[in-house]
Amino acid sequence: MNDQGIRFRIGVFVLTSMILLAVLIILFGRFPTIFKGMTRRYYVMFQYAPGVSVNTPVRRSGVRIGQVEKVELDDETGQVRVTVAIDPPHVLYTDDTPRLVHGALSGDTSIDFEAPKQPQPRVVPEAGGKIQPEGAIKPVAFLLAQQPAGKGAQPAPPAGQRQPAPPNTVFQGASQSDVSTLLAEISRLTPPARDAFLEMQKFLESSRQLIPELRRSNDEINVAARNWGKLGERLDVLVQTNEDKLVRTLDNVNTTIQRVGTVFSDENQRNLATTLKNVSAGSKNLEVVMRDADDLLRDSRVTIKHFSDSLGQADQVLSNLQIASKPLAERSDSIMRNLDESTVRLNKALTELDELFRTINQSDGALRHFIGDPALYNNLNDAASMLTHSLPRIDRILHDFEVFADKIARHPESLGVGGAIRPSAGLKEAPTTSHWRGPEH
Helix, strand or coil: CCHHHHHHHHHHHHHHHHHHHHHHHHHHHHCCCCCCCCCEEEEEEECCCCCCCCCCEEEECCEEEEEEEEEEECCCCCCEEEEEEECCCCCCECCCEEEEEECCCCCCEEEEEECCCCCCCEEEECCCCCEEEECCCCCCCCEECCCCCCCCCCCCCCCCCCCECCCCEEEECEECCCHHHHHHHHHHHHHHHHHHHHHHHHHHHHHHHHHHHHHHHHHHHHHHHHHHHHHHHHHHHHHHHCHHHHHHHHHHHHHHHHHHHCCCCHHHHHHHHHHHHHHHHHHHCHHHHHHHHHHHHHHHHHHHHHHHHHHHHHHHHHHHHHHHHHHHHHCHHHHHHHHHHHHHHHHHHHHHHHHHHHHHCCCCCHHHHHHHCHHHHHHHHHHHHHHHHHHHHHHHHHHHHHHHHHHHHHCHHHHCHHHHHCCCCCCCCCCCCCCCCCCCC
8 A cells, every 4th residue: 555545545534524523513503402302392471581592591490401492572562482492301380480580790591480389278168068278279371382273172180280381382471570670669669658657647646636635534534533532431431420320230131131141042142252352352453443544645645756756767768768779770771781791801801810720731831840840849959959069169169269369469470480480389478578578768
């Protein structure tokens, strides 16, 4: 086999590999769920669907179960029809409620399917005497797209059991209220709340006007109690002056009671004695009750005054809240737009930081070799050791060079022929008379 044949076969192999790679890229790009099994398609109708696009996640209880496959807008009615693909083995139920959810900070949009809340069953008797639990789950009506002709209505599922929705079921979605909508609702409810507080204030003013009437009634009750006290004193005086007559009267009454006692039984006598004791105790506590009623009226007057002051403060707080929330409601669009731009910039910065760490972590980078290659550290360690051993020798060499330089400075003629003829001992010597002369006197 010559070189030309080998090159031809390699070229055919490379061309075939490129064609297969292109086919796989197109296949996975257009059919991303081809290896996930048979997906179920449902339709969700929204009146307002901001942020929904293809591949928007579909979740149940926070877990992704599918994605948006198609988004269609009906220009005539203004409704948005969203086609969702649910991955197996997940399934939707007829009583699920799709809700469009927006992230408060991230701005991500998703469609969440929420199951209905299970109410506590309460036993309610029927007209026929049977008892059945109240609040049983009833199936929600839904529309079937492309329903086969001649097919009648499906029978209702039994109570308490959820019915899986068949494919191509149309659900009516709901959108999550955003911050501007909530602020608008609060602003709309503020005037009725203020009117209600004004009505309550008027009612309290009317109640305050009734307090003098109650006070007069209390005074009249006190006067009546004092009159009863005076009456008791007069009766006491009357009894003391007519004590003998009363004694005889009591004896006669005693005789009469003894005769009547033969008619009444012992049980009736005990009941009559108990009743008399209760009446006596109630008469003694009447003054205490009236005094407590007076204290209660005074406390009620103070409580009503505090309540009126609290209502005035609450009205002022609501007015301040309306003034503070109005600029926020007007600038909600710009605030959310700035928040979205900041999130995009933060995501871009994190991506660039990830690319920087990935570049540093490459196996052929200089920083990677400097950190992970032990040979460089060993070489630096050996060089430091050699430098440590060489420092004493360098010190001795420098000392000898200093001696040599000093000797040359003292005897420069030793560098010439005289130095070769008269060599010195190599030691520092005192200057001689031939070479140095002192000052002449």
